[in-house]
Amino acid sequence: MKRITLLLVAVLMLAGIITFTAPASLHADDSATPIFVTKIPPGYRDWRLISVSHEAGNLNSIGAVLGNDVAIQAYREGKLPYPDGAIIAALHYGHVPSAENNKVFGQAQSFVAGPPTNIQFMVKDSTKYAATGGWGFATFIDGKPATAASMKSCFPCHNQVKASDLVFTHYAP
Ligand code: HEC
Numbered sequence: 001m002k003r004i005t006l007l008l009v010a011v012l013m014l015a016g017i018i019t020f021t022a023p024a025s026l027h028a029d030d031s032a033t034p035i036f037v038t039k040i041p042p043g044y045r046d047w048r049l050i051s052v053s054h055e056a057g058n059l060n061s062i063g064a065v066l067g068n069d070v071a072i073q074a075y076r077e078g079k080l081p082y083p084d085g086a087i088i089a090a091l092h093y094g095h096v097p098s099a100e101n102n103k104v105f106g107q108a109q110s111f112v113a114g115p116p117t118n119i120q121f122m123v124k125d126s127t128k129y130a131a132t133g134g135w136g137f138a139t140f141i142d143g144k145p146a147t148a149a150s151m152k153s154c155f156p157c158h159n160q161v162k163a164s165d166l167v168f169t170h171y172a173p
Pocket residue numbers: 053054055063065088089090120121122137138139150151152153154155157158166167168169170
């Protein structure tokens with residue numbers, strides 16, 4: 001008798017699981033399309049420096065990579081994967097010569113941050129952004145989110161550095 005009850009419970013549980021998962025699987029296509037971050041994380045300008053980088057070529061940008069407290073702590077402790085709540089910001093500017101600085105140096109040698117080009121973020125939320133390695137990607141130009149189409153390249157490229165949890169930038173001591 002006890003066995004039958006147990007079996008019945010098991011069957012009911014299974015039925016429950018099927019009914020719960022069936023609607024979810026209908027949305028399989030939705031979850032395959034990555035979700036992007038569309039709001040600028042507040043306070044990013046006060047975050048701490050992870051490193052700086054310069055891209056030549058068409059980008060010709062200079063940038064600072066900053067981390068919020070969760071990201072900085074993970075970096076300093078060498079903790080991988082990055083915990084939920086970690087946010088990394090990349091602030092990009094034009095890479096321009098500074099006539100003002102060159103004057104005092106007496107020769108052309110100074111390059112500084114020009115006008116901002118974009119701000120990019122990677123926001124760690126392993127549940128929400130499970131489809132893109134746990135990271136939500138974001139680009140803002142003039143404070144406005146970039147088009148969804150332009151965001152499709154982020155994950156496939158960053159996914160090439162799985163060993164560092166999709167993050168390229170190393171901590172500059
Ligand atoms: C072709 C490869 C490629 C694509 C596509 C790409 N990235 Fe990156 N990303 C890099 C590399 C390489 C770095 C490190 C060098 C640098 O900072 O310029 C980087 C750095 C970053 C960083 C700083 C954290 C880190 O991983 O070092 C953020 C944030 C970022 N990218 C966001 C984005 C977003 C958002 C997109 C999509 C719009 C994107 N990236 C598309 C290659 C790529």
